[in-house]
Amino acid sequence: MTDTDLAFRSARELATAVAAKEVSSVELLDHYLSRVERLNPQLNAIVARDEEGARAAALAADRAVSRGDQLGPLHGVPMTVKDSVEVTGMRTTGGSTRWGHHVPTSDAESVTRLKNAGAVVFGKSNLPADSQDWQTYNEIYGATNNPWDPTRGPGGSSGGSAAALAAGLTGLELGADTVGSIRIPAHFCGVYGLRPSYGIVPRFGNVMGQAPGTLTEPDMGVLGPLGRHADDLDLGLDVLAGADHVQAPAWRLELPAARPDTLREFRVAAWLDDPFCPVDSELVAITRAALEAVRAEGATVVETPGPVGLDETLALYLPLLMAQSGLMQPAESYAGLVELAAAQGAASGFAPEMTVSFRDWHALDQRRQLSRRRWAEFFRDVDVLLCPVSPTAAFPHDHRPDPDWSVRTLRINGTDRPSSEMIPWIAPSALNLLPAAVAPIGATRDGLPVGIQVIAPYLHDRTAVRFVQRLAEVIGGFRRPPGF
Numbered sequence: 335m336t337d338t339d340l341a342f343r344s345a346r347e348l349a350t351a352v353a354a355k356e357v358s359s360v361e362l363l364d365h366y367l368s369r370v371e372r373l374n375p376q377l378n379a380i381v382a383r384d385e386e387g388a389r390a391a392a393l394a395a396d397r398a399v400s401r402g403d404q405l406g407p408l409h410g411v412p413m414t415v416k417d418s419v420e421v422t423g424m425r426t427t428g429g430s431t432r433w434g435h436h437v438p439t440s441d442a443e444s445v446t447r448l449k450n451a452g453a454v455v456f457g458k459s460n461l462p463a464d465s466q467d468w469q470t471y472n473e474i475y476g477a478t479n480n481p482w483d484p485t486r487g488p489g490g491s492s493g494g495s496a497a498a499l500a501a502g503l504t505g506l507e508l509g510a511d512t513v514g515s516i517r518i519p520a521h522f523c524g525v526y527g528l529r530p531s532y533g534i535v536p537r538f539g540n541v542m543g544q545a546p547g548t549l550t551e552p553d554m555g556v557l558g559p560l561g562r563h564a565d566d567l568d569l570g571l572d573v574l575a576g577a578d579h580v581q582a583p584a585w586r587l588e589l590p591a592a593r594p595d596t597l598r599e600f601r602v603a604a605w606l607d608d609p610f611c612p613v614d615s616e617l618v619a620i621t622r623a624a625l626e627a628v629r630a631e632g633a634t635v636v637e638t639p640g641p642v643g644l645d646e647t648l649a650l651y652l653p654l655l656m657a658q659s660g661l662m663q664p665a666e667s668y669a670g671l672v673e674l675a676a677a678q679g680a681a682s683g684f685a686p687e688m689t690v691s692f693r694d695w696h697a698l699d700q701r702r703q704l705s706r707r708r709w710a711e712f713f714r715d716v717d718v719l720l721c722p723v724s725p726t727a728a729f730p731h732d733h734r735p736d737p738d739w740s741v742r743t744l745r746i747n748g749t750d751r752p753s754s755e756m757i758p759w760i761a762p763s764a765l766n767l768l769p770a771a772v773a774p775i776g777a778t779r780d781g782l783p784v785g786i787q788v789i790a791p792y793l794h795d796r797t798a799v800r801f802v803q804r805l806a807e808v809i810g811g812f813r814r815p816p817g818f
């Protein structure tokens with residue numbers, strides 16, 4: 335097997351290779367670092383490294399193998415994490431000049447779990463400022479390019495994560511998702527990603543628009559794995575999910591096994607397009623071909639929208655999202671928003687939404703709970719819902735400021751539409767706190783990857799993961815970008 339093949343193995347395969355002494359962790363680390371030196375300049379996906387600390391960890395991993403110690407599921411696997419997640423001794427900026435020189439003295443709890451499983455964390459991947467864009471660029475590190483087409487972005491906000499994986503620069507990645515920040519990059523770069531059920535992966539230590547050390551966890555925000563193989567999502571879930579250290583003395587998380595095992599057993603709902611947010615016809619055709627492959631395996635497939643329409647979902651999701659965004663504003667900016675909201679009164683606008691009262695937020699949350707009940711009822715008869723991740727494949731770089739998502743545009747079916755149409759298809763999972771896996775299913779005529787979103791019932795993350803595992807067996811999975 336060639337070195338290039340080694341770089342593109344799954345995280346589980348890499349851990350197995352280290353345990354079997356096929357390759358040492360130090361050799362594997364050196365191989366990834368060599369690829370980063372050679373290939374990262376054209377991508378700018380990995381933006382910070384701790385080679386000294388990683389080499390010490392890799393040496394310790396190899397000594398453990400030699401001693402015959404019990405090994406964790408990620409033992410000796412070099413990996414990177416999104417630059418909003420704190421890693422001891424490694425600069426963590428969140429893409430923001432506000433915290434640009436922050437060097438943590440402790441790991442995020444998620445990173446601790448990865449290290450306890452044996453992972454060797456050697457670098458950080460790029461993201462947009464404060465994780466608030468579907469493109470990946472910031473004043474500190476600049477822009478990240480898509481490995482399939484450098485004139486296009488890799489998505490955001492975990493864009494560096496997905497680009498690094500697709501290019502074979504890392505063994506596994508840890509991203510974050512509130513507005514599709516795992517799912518959109520996975521779709522744009524042709525890798526796998528999992529937005530876990532809300533609340534099952536500890537998020538403390540994620541610098542997402544808030545000062546380091548902030549204990550308030552973002553509404554709808556999650557941390558989750560990205561990988562080149564469907565199996566990496568299963569492994570990542572095993573390592574990351576569980577009660578945080580405060581709850582751990584008494585709480586345990588036992589996620590249910592996947593509802594079905596084979597594709598034949600799955601009850602599948604498919605929501606491929608919608609007049610409220612049209613999907614480019616080329617993507618619809620690719621998704622339909624994947625659906626037909628699922629149907630050919632004997633799965634029960636029903637084409638139907640979800641239980642709550644995209645318009646109704648968006649009308650609730652956006653104000654909750656804007657309320658969350660208000661927490662990320664510096665004190666001076668927030669004070670200005672309060673004044674503006676008072677001047678606007680009851681009129682709709684971003685200022686009242688970003689400074690919403692707790693009473694009004696609670697009313698929004700009550701509507702969300704009713705929406706969640708409708709989804710739970712829907713999933714009584716359905717195991718997974720398949721739908722697009724976004725209306726388009728990766729789009730060209732456009733770094734113009736776009737505060738209200740109207741300046742930038744998306745080319746859909748030959749027509750320019752506002753960039754806000756990136757939101758509707760990722761909103762149902764986020765609003766309703768549901769798990770959603772993304773899997774590559776094909777490519778456009780221009781060679782750009784296309785992913786599919788697989789939404790499962792709350793806490794049935796393993797059902798979504800099992801579906802993408804079985805789907806890969808039928809239609810194939812990750813493909814290596816040309817030149818990498």
